[in-house]
Amino acid sequence: MTWRGSAYELARRLGEHAEAVCRAYLSNGHRSGNYWMVGDVRNARGRSMHVRLKAVGGKAAGKWVDEQNGEHGDLLDVIEASCGLTEFREVADEARRFLAMPRAQWPTSRAQPQPAVARGSPDAARRLFAMSQPIAGTLAERYLAGRGILLAARERALRFHPGCYYRDLVTGETQTLPALIAAVTSVDGRISGLQRTWLDPAGNGKAQLIDPRRSLGHLLGNAxxxxxxxxxxxxxxxxxxxxxxxxxxxxxxxxxxxxxxxxxxxxxxxxxxxxxxxxxxxxxxxxxxxxxxxxxxxxxxxxxxxxxxxxxxxxxxxxxxxxxxxxxxxxxxxxxxxxxxxxxxxxxx
Structure with a gap:
């Protein structure tokens, strides 16, 4: 099965459990009739985005539209955006984990599935940064304060993601953890990459990982x-x-x-x-x-x-x-x- 076929099948199966998917990945929303209402695909609070929970008149369950910005998609997009993922295989693995399906055996040849946004690209970095939130009042601010660091409220380079995707490069196991997100930019302020520092959910510094800090994007020359x-x-x-x-x-x-x-x-x-x-x-x-x-x-x-x-x-x-x-x-x-x-x-x- 091609990765496009795999995506179609996963989206269909997620649609069969649309409400459960929404409760897991769009937890800031709520059910209203046959729809799940939430602020946006990144799980913001609000009502501008609605997800169809059951198929109606030939319209598939799991499809969503954001009335504010016109964005639309399926539940794979929800998993991608809410978890801050950048590769199709990561999205597919997370969907399979949710559905209790066996992990896919991805080919290692040049014919392997290609992500919509290449890993490490500036576009992927900008997307993940946009999915994150200001650090004020978050675990990231608490982490920095615990190290004696107090920055100006207007500081825009540092943000927080409550559930940033982490893959163990040895075992392949995945999990989501809170993370400090730092934008890597050129001197004119354009984001070219970022650095993720995964944090202990209990507030005890960095997460207990072999490599709790990783970077992606174009770093050379930037900072x-x-x-x-x-x-x-x-x-x-x-x-x-x-x-x-x-x-x-x-x-x-x-x-x-x-x-x-x-x-x-x-x-x-x-x-x-x-x-x-x-x-x-x-x-x-x-x-x-x-x-x-x-x-x-x-x-x-x-x-x-x-x-x-x-x-x-x-x-x-x-x-x-x-x-x-x-x-x-x-x-x-x-x-x-x-x-x-x-x-x-x-x-x-």
Whole structure:
């Protein structure tokens, strides 16, 4: 059976259990007559989307339409959107799990099913980011606060997904877990990828996974930008690997745009914004990213940009923030910044 045939059959079988599917994946809605009413296909609260629960007059069960934006589809689309999936096989596997059907044996040749949106594409990243919500009042905000990180309410790069799809790459088992979603963008603010950090549902930090953090999309040259105002010049910035490290610097220097490149290799290839004249590079005490720091410093010098390395007292700047406190971290940084930048970005005192 082709993947299109598989999709048709799965959608039909899901339609036979349309109400149960809606209760599982569109839990913010409710039944009204022969329809399930909800805000949208991503499980927002509201009434603009309705799902037909039983076939009527030749119209199949499980079909839905959103009156507000004109979107329409079937229950496979509901599973895809509500779970934040990006590949057809992931959607099919989740549908089979719900229907208690055996997992499909996908071919490994070049004839294997192709997803509508390729894994790792910027489009997939933008879709998942759009499915997510602002972090205020969520488990993601609680996770960051637990690490001492307090960001401006207007921060748009970080979001929260309550049930982000996770696949164990060894066993193939899947589950949905809450996740911090961080947009990877170019300096003009266009999303090219993202990073998912899966969280413990009980609020105890990251989820207990072998790899609780994964990225997708086009990362090279781009970064998770915090404190970035697209369109404004960025004469001074800071760059480093991890989002928690850079968010810690932003906590004590909220006016300083910072870029988390997600890895040492991506740090080495980070693109500088036009007009940048000064970049601070955040180091870890273990020097695991020494190559990235050295390469970025070299590229900065070649571009006529002054590069200075900021060093933490403990393992990284988030360790400093959590264990020493923001006032101590600010004082520590003041001796490493150019005096003009210290006056501009650090709180007085």
């Amino acid at each position: 998770i930008w915090l404190g970035l105002e697209p369109g404004l010049p960025i004469p001074v910035m800071a760059a480093g690997e991890g989002v928690e490290t850079m968010a810690s610097l932003q906590t004590v220097m909220p006016a300083l745009p910072v870029a988390a490149a997600t890895s040492a290799n991506h740090l080495a290839g980070l693109s500088f914004p036009p007009g940048c004249r000064h970049v601070y590079i955040a180091a870890d005490a273990d020097a695991a990213g020494r190559h990235g720091i050295e390469r970025l410093s070299q590229r900065a010098g070649e571009s006529g940009i002054l590069a200075l390395v900021l060093r933490p007292q403990l393992g990284d700047f988030n360790d400093d923030l959590r264990h020493l406190g923001p006032a101590h971290l600010a004082a520590w940084l003041s001796d490493q910044l150019v005096p003009e930048d210290a006056r501009l970005f650090l709180p007085p005192g």
